[in-house]
Amino acid sequence: MVRPTFLGFETARRGLSASQKGLDITGQNMSNVSTPGYTRQRLDLVSLSTAPQDRFRSVSATNAGEGVQVAGVNQIRDRFLDTRLRNETANEAYFEASIDILHSLEGVLNEIDQGFKPLLSDVITSLHGFALSPDQTTQANMVRTALHSLAGVMNHTSTQLDQLSQQFSNRLEVDVNEFNLQLKSIANFNQAIVSQGLQSSEGMSTSSMNELLDQRNLALDKISRFLNVQARFEDNGTVSLSVNDHTILSDEFVDSINLVTSPHQGLSLTWQSSGQAVQAQAGTLIGTLEYINGDMPQSAGIAYYQRQLDTLSRSLAAVFNQAFTNTDGSYKTLLSFENDNAARSLSVSEAFSANPRYLVQSGGALANQHIQQLISRLEGTGDVEGFDGSFYDFIQQYSVNLAQDITFTQTRHSVSSSIVFDLEQRRDSISGVSLDEEGAEMMKHIKSFNAIARLMTTMDEALDIIINRLGTVGR
Amino acid sequence: MRVTGKSLQRSFIRGLNYNANRLSASQTRINTGQRFTKVSDNVSDATQALQVRTLLQRNETFLNNASEVQARLTTQENQLMHINSYAQEAQTLMVSGFSQTNSETDRNIIATQIIALRDAVIQSINAKTANHYTFASAVNEPPVQFQDGVVLVHGQDVNNISSDLNQSSFKVSMGPMLDIQQSALDVLGFGVDASGSANNLILVLDQAAQAIRQDDQSVRSALITKMEKAQTSLLVRISDVGMKMRFMDSNIERLNSENLALVTQQNKLEAVDVAEEIVQNKTHEMAWQISLQMGAKILPMSLFDFMR
Numbered sequence: 001m002v003r004p005t006f007l008g009f010e011t012a013r014r015g016l017s018a019s020q021k022g023l024d025i026t027g028q029n030m031s032n033v034s035t036p037g038y039t040r041q042r043l044d045l046v047s048l049s050t051a052p053q054d055r056f057r058s059v060s061a062t063n064a065g066e067g068v069q070v071a072g073v074n075q076i077r078d079r080f081l082d083t084r085l086r087n088e089t090a091n092e093a094y095f096e097a098s099i100d101i102l103h104s105l106e107g108v109l110n111e112i113d114q115g116f117k118p119l120l121s122d123v124i125t126s127l128h129g130f131a132l133s134p135d136q137t138t139q140a141n142m143v144r145t146a147l148h149s150l151a152g153v154m155n156h157t158s159t160q161l162d163q164l165s166q167q168f169s170n171r172l173e174v175d176v177n178e179f180n181l182q183l184k185s186i187a188n189f190n191q192a193i194v195s196q197g198l199q200s201s202e203g204m205s206t207s208s209m210n211e212l213l214d215q216r217n218l219a220l221d222k223i224s225r226f227l228n229v230q231a232r233f234e235d236n237g238t239v240s241l242s243v244n245d246h247t248i249l250s251d252e253f254v255d256s257i258n259l260v261t262s263p264h265q266g267l268s269l270t271w272q273s274s275g276q277a278v279q280a281q282a283g284t285l286i287g288t289l290e291y292i293n294g295d296m297p298q299s300a301g302i303a304y305y306q307r308q309l310d311t312l313s314r315s316l317a318a319v320f321n322q323a324f325t326n327t328d329g330s331y332k333t334l335l336s337f338e339n340d341n342a343a344r345s346l347s348v349s350e351a352f353s354a355n356p357r358y359l360v361q362s363g364g365a366l367a368n369q370h371i372q373q374l375i376s377r378l379e380g381t382g383d384v385e386g387f388d389g390s391f392y393d394f395i396q397q398y399s400v401n402l403a404q405d406i407t408f409t410q411t412r413h414s415v416s417s418s419i420v421f422d423l424e425q426r427r428d429s430i431s432g433v434s435l436d437e438e439g440a441e442m443m444k445h446i447k448s449f450n451a452i453a454r455l456m457t458t459m460d461e462a463l464d465i466i467i468n469r470l471g472t473v474g475r
Numbered sequence: 476m477r478v479t480g481k482s483l484q485r486s487f488i489r490g491l492n493y494n495a496n497r498l499s500a501s502q503t504r505i506n507t508g509q510r511f512t513k514v515s516d517n518v519s520d521a522t523q524a525l526q527v528r529t530l531l532q533r534n535e536t537f538l539n540n541a542s543e544v545q546a547r548l549t550t551q552e553n554q555l556m557h558i559n560s561y562a563q564e565a566q567t568l569m570v571s572g573f574s575q576t577n578s579e580t581d582r583n584i585i586a587t588q589i590i591a592l593r594d595a596v597i598q599s600i601n602a603k604t605a606n607h608y609t610f611a612s613a614v615n616e617p618p619v620q621f622q623d624g625v626v627l628v629h630g631q632d633v634n635n636i637s638s639d640l641n642q643s644s645f646k647v648s649m650g651p652m653l654d655i656q657q658s659a660l661d662v663l664g665f666g667v668d669a670s671g672s673a674n675n676l677i678l679v680l681d682q683a684a685q686a687i688r689q690d691d692q693s694v695r696s697a698l699i700t701k702m703e704k705a706q707t708s709l710l711v712r713i714s715d716v717g718m719k720m721r722f723m724d725s726n727i728e729r730l731n732s733e734n735l736a737l738v739t740q741q742n743k744l745e746a747v748d749v750a751e752e753i754v755q756n757k758t759h760e761m762a763w764q765i766s767l768q769m770g771a772k773i774l775p776m777s778l779f780d781f782m783r
Binding site for chain 1: 476477478479480481482485486489509511512513514515518521522524525526528529532533535536539540543544605606607612614615645646647648652656777778779782
């Protein structure tokens with residue numbers, strides 16, 4: 001059982017090397033404290049022993065004390081937390097996209113600062129004046145002016161809704177392109193990781209593996225904002241992605257999304273591979289799409305509010321165009337519109353616009369009655385298409401629905417945002433870099449380095465004794 | 476749980492944003508003087524406020540209507556009072572005109588006076604307020620024309636009218652609707668009685684003048700009776716207008732007090748309590764500043780700040 005002469009030096013050399021690597025990793029962590037997606041790294045150190053060992057003790061002391069070995073550099077990451085965070089991020093992004101559209105809608109349809117109720121009230125006020133003097137051109141002109149304002153604001157509002165739809169459609173297109181790019185970049189990272197894995201098994205450098213994983217994780221974080229993507233980590237180091245059981249990334253296969261515009265159904269998202277519609281519950285793509293296309297009260301988007309304005313315009317025109325008759329008994333047309341886009345095309349009729357006398361009545365009780373009936377219809381219920389209430393109620397109903405939708409979505413966004421915040425904090429507590437901790441690590445490595453350097457000196461002194469001072473008695 | 480610099484930073488920014496948002500919202504409330512600028516800021520109060528605004532605008536329209544109606548009713552009342560006084564004077568003249576002691580000259584003078592009163596009645600019944608003929612019904616034009624002993628109301632011979640053609644009413648809304656229609660037919664009468672003589676006041680006066688001029692005593696009592704009936708009818712009309720004016724007054728009073736209540740409610744719903752808001756604003760500002768200060772102190776700190 002002979003101890004190798006220079007074993008101590010080797011042990012010290014390994015110790016110095018491990019401490020220096022420790023300092024390198026600490027430096028790497030500190031340098032990347034602000035790098036997005038960076039995961040803190042730790043040096044894996046193991047006590048080196050080349051001798052066979054039984055369960056509880058070294059059977060031979062010859063090779064004991066061989067020092068330390070750097071087994072690798074690991075990332076500290078919790079995959080379960082990543083999955084939860086990405087799922088919740090998709091929800092948060094969905095609500096964010098929804099709120100963005102809803103706020104824009106409220107900006108256009110705000111009844112507090114302007115809106116249709118005061119304009120309709122102006123029309124009714126002008127009709128009250130007209131009812132008192134139905135033969136007066138000035139009063140008819142007041143009605144014409146009030147209707148001009150109402151129609152003008154209706155056209156403007158409807159055009160603004162079209163513009164909103166166009167703006168958000170453009171954004172959706174940008175998001176779809178970004179999603180497709182992120183998907184491709186994850187596929188590229190997959191390939192690079194597999195390639196790095198092969199090099200590692202062949203004993204080549206794996207120094208950039210952790211960085212590749214970080215970049216892929218960052219890309220996964222980013223893509224989860226667009227859709228609620230489910231990730232599955234394969235044994236070969238790649239990640240497969242699916243959306244609602246539709247595989248979008250696996251081995252060599254990479255799918256992409258197409259944004260399709262059809263004149264009747266509006267916008268839709270389809271998979272390039274199957275042509276099927278994208279079925280997902282969360283993410284900005286879904287939030288934006290739903291609130292551009294949403295045409296039902298339970299999913300009221302831009303299209304729904306555009307339809308409400310069309311209904312309001314058609315109903316108003318119907319009431320006004322059945323109020324007064326020509327001498328031949330036919331009704332006078334006071335408001336005209338095009339069927340396809342009633343709100344955008346609503347206008348005071350040519351005849352009335354050309355001359356307010358078109359509306360002037362004989363001035364007696366009969367005219368007064370017609371005007372009073374018109375006022376009653378405008379203030380009463382039953383004249384708005386498919387709605388059991390007055391024009392005022394109709395306007396109020398859609399504004400309040402919009403506001404309630406905003407409040408509800410804000411609440412859900414707030415909850416989702418809190419969960420994301422909590423999960424981000426938890427992920428950060430595991431994977432983030434703490435400068436305090438790195439400072440302590442730095443001190444630990446430098447102390448260890450100092451101690452081993454001292455060991456090296458001690459070993460040198462011991463060898464010096466053996467070589468130079470042993471057996472010198474009597475020399 | 477490990478606390479990293481990034482988590483401290485995230486937490487700080489979240490808190491700072493929260494405080495800045497609250498401060499900004501409070502700032503907007505102070506700047507606008509309104510508790511909300513969008514319905515979604517406060518759905519329940521904003522919904523009520525929108526209803527109150529509509530009610531206020533309706534009320535203001537009703538008040539405008541009321542002042543116009545008041546002017547018209549006043550004109551109606553004045554003209555009816557005039558017609559009534561003409562009728563009274565004419566009746567007195569008729570009584571003295573039919574007296575058998577009158578000479579022909581006296582009768583001619585009285586007849587001429589009655590004709591003048593007849594013309595005054597026509598003038599009053601065709602009176603106009605601004606652009607509106609007070610007693611016009613179907614169309615806004617002078618309701619009565621008198622030509623060659625025939626009274627035409629809106630072009631129709633009044634003797635041939637058996638019922639009021641203008642059952643229709645001229646209504647003005649002040650919450651409840653008020654009918655302010657007072658047609659020339661209602662005021663002066665129309666058609667003929669069983670004996671075929673005219674009921675219309677103008678024609679009665681015309682016939683009376685002719686009878687007095689010709690000293691025709693046979694129609695004396697019939698004409699005087701008609702005059703009495705006409706006066707009674709006029710008094711009914713005058714009292715009807717008086718009732719409407721009272722109704723108007725009480726309605727205006729009601730509308731004004733409703734307006735006051737609605738404005739109070741609107742203020743309560745929409746207006747910011749400035750004192751309270753400023754206190755809140757200062758609280759939010761302080762929280763925001765504390766966040767900033769704490770952030771400035773905590774964020775750069777780490778073990779490295781204490782290493783030698």
